[in-house]
Amino acid sequence: MRDSRFARFLALLFAVVLGAAIVTGCGSTKDDSEGSGSSGGAAASDDGASxxxxxxxxxxxxxxxxxxxxxxxxxxxxxxxxxxxxxxxxxxxxxxxxxxxxxxxxxxxxxxxxxxxxxxxxxxxxxxxxxxxxxxxxxxxxxxxxxxxxxxxxxxxxxxxxxATTQSIGEQLAKQAKEVGGEGEVAVLSATANAPNQNAWIKIMKEELKKPEYSGIKLVKVAYGDDDDQKSFQQAQGLLRAYPNLKAIVSPTTVGIAAAARYVSANAQYKGKVGITGLGTPNQMRKFVKDGTVEQFALWNxxxxxxxxxxxxxxxxxxxxxxxxxxxxxxxxxxxxxxxxxxxxxxxxxxxxxxxxxxxxxx
CATH class of the missing domain: 3.40.50.2300 (Response regulator)
Incomplete structure (x- = not known):
């Protein structure tokens, strides 16, 4: 009888321990791994906060x-x-x-x-x-x-x-391409291939260029300078050599527009013939505007x-x-x-x- 009661006690103890282990295994801790789900992560930590x-x-x-x-x-x-x-x-x-x-x-x-x-x-x-x-x-x-x-x-x-809104910037880039390059081939010199803002703007720009008022413009290439001055300079050079009829380079990055302007400014065969525009700072672009390389560009502060x-x-x-x-x-x-x-x-x-x-x- 005593052995029977002892066996039942062990069985009950085992069940309690097993249940606790199951509950612990289904829980999550404050320091969940980086691979945790994207929808139920930290953003939910402010739910209910006032x-x-x-x-x-x-x-x-x-x-x-x-x-x-x-x-x-x-x-x-x-x-x-x-x-x-x-x-x-x-x-x-x-x-x-x-x-x-x-x-x-x-x-x-x-x-x-x-x-x-x-x-x-x-x-x-x-x-x-x-x-x-x-x-x-x-x-x-x-x-x-x-x-x-x-x-x-x-x-x-x-x-x-x-x-600014993604829509307004994309529309601005398309408008600049037309005003600076007129009709013909244009290219984009972006930052990194994964830059979310750059990609969103370029996507809107492409949609704008499908409209009737932009029918004379052909976007031939989107190049990436990785927001590195020297690489952007080389990418601008490569675009102009690959597309001899290029009318404009539109660069939605301050590094890219300055590098492209510097290359065109230093090469007489392109200066005044290939428009450079996009997003840049006034202090960075002033000399290129004054020497006639750049007609217009845009930015916020x-x-x-x-x-x-x-x-x-x-x-x-x-x-x-x-x-x-x-x-x-x-x-x-x-x-x-x-x-x-x-x-x-x-x-x-x-x-x-x-x-x-x-x-x-x-x-």
Whole structure:
């Protein structure tokens, strides 16, 4: 009898231990691996959170600012604006970025930054999906994530600062191709093949070029200079040699447009015959406008993009906003801003620069 009771006790004990093991195995921990599902990740950590528009910005916030690539003139302007905003709110900002414009380099840095647990990360993404898992890990640990200029997957950040609408930029690029090149062959000199903002703009541009008013324009090639000055210069050279009838190069990247303009400016057989346009900064492009290489180009103020990103990060980390559509916050000198669909905040339309107005701008 005693042996029977002992056997039943062992069986009951085994069942309890087995049940506990099953429950533990079905659970998830705070530090799930980067390979976890994309839809149920860190973005859900703010579900149910409520904003307090009257909350004060916390003092002493620590923010990490990550450009696509260190040494990129455009990114430096953008990050300058972000740092200025964070310091205005009483926080500190540290710039950490890769030396090359690759997603893998950003991922490695983000892993290290996540371990430091800053209050927020503000970054321009080199690839929307490749960096998503590590951003979700950061969000799971309470780090607020703001993307600016170039977005990550929507569930891997709370807010995206868009320079202008994707549609308006793509339309602008198509319009520039026609106004600068007239009718004939045009090419695009982009940044990296995976750059989400560049690809979105080019996609819209291609759709625009299908319209009747652009029937005389043929897009012959999209080349990639990887936002590297020398490679972009070589790509511009290759386009002009491969397509001797090329009428224009449209470059939606500040590195690419400057490199293409430099090549055309130095070669008499192309100067005045091949139009260079796209997105660039006035200070970077002024000499090419004045020497007749470039008739027009466009851009927003990169510092304002970064400045808005910095204030959004401070508002997020302070509980003023959570990233939901319709929430508002004060963005310093830029005034009140409202969050749109999918956590997007649009800075405003780009400005077109020509020889008539380029000296009115200094950035």
């Amino acid at each position: 904003a307090n528009a009257n909350a004060q910005i916390k003092k002493g916030l620590k923010v990490v600012v990550m450009p696509k690539q260190l040494g990129n003139p455009y990114e430096e302007l953008e990050d300058k604006g972000t740092v200025a905003a964070i310091e205005e709110t009483g926080g500190t900002a540290k710039i950490q970025g890769p030396t090359d414009a690759s997603a893998s380099s950003q991922v490695s840095l983000l892993r290290s930054i996540t371990q430091q647990k800053p209050d927020a990360i503000v970054l321009a993404a080199n690839d929307p999906n490749a960096i998503a898992p590590v951003l979700k890990q950061a969000m799971q640990r309470g780090v607020k994530v703001v993307t600016q200029d170039s977005d990550a997957a929507a569930d891997a950040r709370q807010i995206f600062i868009n320079q 990169p510092e304002d993009v970064g400045y808005l990103g910095g204030y959004a990060a401070a508002a997020l980390a302070s509980g003023q906003i959570t990233g939901k559509e319709g929430e508002t916050f004060k963005a310093g000198k830029l005034g009140d801003k409202t969050i749109g669909a999918n956590g997007e905040i649009v800075l405003g339309p780009p400005t077109t620069f020509t020889k008539e107005n380029i000296d009115d701008f200094d950035f």
